[in-house]
Amino acid sequence: MARRWCTRIKLIKVILMVVIFSVACINLRSYITIQRNIQATEEVIIAAATEVDTPVPNKKGFLTIAIPTVSRKGAVYIYSTLGSLINKLTVGDNPEITIVILLADTNQIYNEELAINITNEYKELVTRKVIHFVKIPPRYYPDFNNLKITFNDSLKRVQWRSKQNLDYAYVMTYAANLSQYYMQLEDDVIATERYLTKIKDFIDQHSDKRWVMLDFTNMGFIGKLYHSRDVVKLATVLKTFYNEKPCDFLMLDFLTMMLQTKRYLRVPKLFKHLGMHSSLPSNKRKEDKDPFFEKTNALKGDNPPADLFTSLQTYFPHTLSKVYDGKYADSFFWSKSPKSGESVVIAFKQQQRLGRIVIITGFQNSKRDRLKNGTLESGTIVHRTKLDHITCSETRILGVFEGGIIDVNITNSYPVACVVIKITDAQSDWILFRYVAIFIKSR
Numbered sequence: 133m134a135r136r137w138c139t140r141i142k143l144i145k146v147i148l149m150v151v152i153f154s155v156a157c158i159n160l161r162s163y164i165t166i167q168r169n170i171q172a173t174e175e176v177i178i179a180a181a182t183e184v185d186t187p188v189p190n191k192k193g194f195l196t197i198a199i200p201t202v203s204r205k206g207a208v209y210i211y212s213t214l215g216s217l218i219n220k221l222t223v224g225d226n227p228e229i230t231i232v233i234l235l236a237d238t239n240q241i242y243n244e245e246l247a248i249n250i251t252n253e254y255k256e257l258v259t260r261k262v263i264h265f266v267k268i269p270p271r272y273y274p275d276f277n278n279l280k281i282t283f284n285d286s287l288k289r290v291q292w293r294s295k296q297n298l299d300y301a302y303v304m305t306y307a308a309n310l311s312q313y314y315m316q317l318e319d320d321v322i323a324t325e326r327y328l329t330k331i332k333d334f335i336d337q338h339s340d341k342r343w344v345m346l347d348f349t350n351m352g353f354i355g356k357l358y359h360s361r362d363v364v365k366l367a368t369v370l371k372t373f374y375n376e377k378p379c380d381f382l383m384l385d386f387l388t389m390m391l392q393t394k395r396y397l398r399v400p401k402l403f404k405h406l407g408m409h410s411s412l413p414s415n416k417r418k419e420d421k422d423p424f425f426e427k428t429n430a431l432k433g434d435n436p437p438a439d440l441f442t443s444l445q446t447y448f449p450h451t452l453s454k455v456y457d458g459k460y461a462d463s464f465f466w467s468k469s470p471k472s473g474e475s476v477v478i479a480f481k482q483q484q485r486l487g488r489i490v491i492i493t494g495f496q497n498s499k500r501d502r503l504k505n506g507t508l509e510s511g512t513i514v515h516r517t518k519l520d521h522i523t524c525s526e527t528r529i530l531g532v533f534e535g536g537i538i539d540v541n542i543t544n545s546y547p548v549a550c551v552v553i554k555i556t557d558a559q560s561d562w563i564l565f566r567y568v569a570i571f572i573k574s575r
């Protein structure tokens with residue numbers, strides 16, 4: 133009896149061993165598969181990175197612009213994006229810029245077609261490797277049906293933003309070393325005139341700061357500029373946490389980790405959305421209303437040092453000082469709908485003899501956002517209250533706005549302490565102050 137039991141127990145033991153062993157085997161097999169997949173993924177990235185001609189150090193370009201592109205319902209904008217990037221470069225800029233287009237659609241036929249169309253349009257630039265195309269092998273991606281839900285997003289949204297993170301990581305790894313700086317755009321934005329010069333100016337203005345990222349738009353991941361040396365790090369963050377957070381959150385985490393505590397936003401922005409169709413199907417976005425401007429230097433006033441005050445509600449960040457200080461050639465002041473009696477006060481630090489004042493409001497090519505009813509006055513008494521409220525009194529009228537513009541030559545000039553723009557009637561249009569130019573009387 134005892135022996136028979138013993139044999140049975142042995143048998144059970146053997147069966148158990150076999151079961152345990154085969155389970156381990158299966159696990160091991162899936163472990164190996166995962167390892168292989170990871171290895172493959174890394175190989176893909178490395179392969180992509182080495183596909184690039186190793187740049188001769190002193191021939192390294194100035195800026196790489198990467199544009200991930202996918203098909204959108206309703207429209208293809210990338211031709212306009214490229215057009216604006218390429219046409220708006222002043223002569224001589226071309227070799228400094230490399231454009232890397234990531235063909236990120238899941239439909240390979242669409243990708244092929246797009247690459248062919250772009251090549252047809254910019255044959256020379258493609259040949260000269262000013263324009264690169266990058267394609268992602270499907271095995272780079274994980275199983276998008278096995279993602280965890282975070283931020284209570286829909287599965288569809290989690291899938292979309294996870295793929296986006298992986299796409300960005302991929303193109304960054306590919307493009308990191310092509311130029312001195314790296315910037316990413318989307319396939320539905322357009323650039324302002326002479327954007328490259330403006331980027332260089334902004335970099336120069338911040339040469340004394342230890343920045344990791346400069347902002348050339350206030351939108352998500354668009355127009356953020358990095359040093360090449362940091363781009364692979366950022367790619368690693370995106371790739372590691374692709375499932376956890378959307379890319380604009382990871383971008384902020386990255387900034388924190390890199391110890392950048394301030395943001396350096398270039399105003400006005402250099403890129404704006406063209407499309408109403410997001411790359412997330414079913415997402416429609418509001419029209420991007422921000423204008424771009426090119427101003428003429430002829431209307432750059434002396435604008436002597438002054439304290440500024442306005443009761444008008446500012447559409448941030450287009451503040452009054454932006455247009456008065458005129459630090460950037462294309463800054464403006466944008467206020468929301470004014471009430472009657474509101475004003476803009478410019479209180480000079482020292483009394484001034486004025487020669488001419490030009491103020492131009494409204495969009496460049498339309499009647500939108502002009503000041504309809506207003507006067508311009510100069511005064512000799514400035515009164516400052518504790519709340520930074522400034523008034524200008526003992527005034528006399530210099531002129532009234534017509535068609536949103538005032539341009540007065542001041543004869544019989546005596547020293548004045550302040551200038552005030554008075555809004556004499558409420559209007560539903562906002563007011564966009566494009567130029568505020570005050571010229572001092574020449575002796």
Ligand SMILES: *[C@@H]1O[C@H](CO)[C@@H](O)[C@H](O)[C@H]1NC(C)=O
Nearest residue numbers: 181187188189190192309310
């Ligand atoms: C990037 O380029 C520099 C020279 O321009 C080279 O020394 C470096 O090894 C490159 N890095 C990678 C990751 O390719």
Ligand SMILES: *[C@@H]1O[C@H](CO)[C@@H](O)[C@H](O)[C@H]1NC(C)=O
Nearest residue numbers: 208242243245246247248249
């Ligand atoms: C490529 O160009 C052809 C011919 O102009 C056009 O029919 C097609 O829609 C374009 N494809 C894409 C992806 O833009």
Ligand SMILES: *[C@@H]1O[C@H](CO)[C@@H](O)[C@H](O)[C@H]1NC(C)=O
Nearest residue numbers: 281282283284285286287289
């Ligand atoms: C998550 O989303 C669902 C459906 O959109 C909603 O009913 C639920 O309250 C949300 N939960 C949290 C914690 O926000």
Ligand SMILES: *[C@@H]1O[C@H](CO)[C@@H](O)[C@H](O)[C@H]1NC(C)=O
Nearest residue numbers: 504505506534535556557558
């Ligand atoms: C404001 O201007 C419009 C025309 O520009 C004029 O018809 C209207 O009377 C003005 N309102 C005031 C209060 O001056």
Ligand SMILES: *[C@@H]1O[C@H](CO)[C@@H](O)[C@H](O)[C@H]1NC(C)=O
Nearest residue numbers: 487488489538539540541542
């Ligand atoms: C004011 O003077 C400038 C230069 O002297 C001239 O170009 C401009 O037309 C004048 N404006 C008016 C309104 O007289």
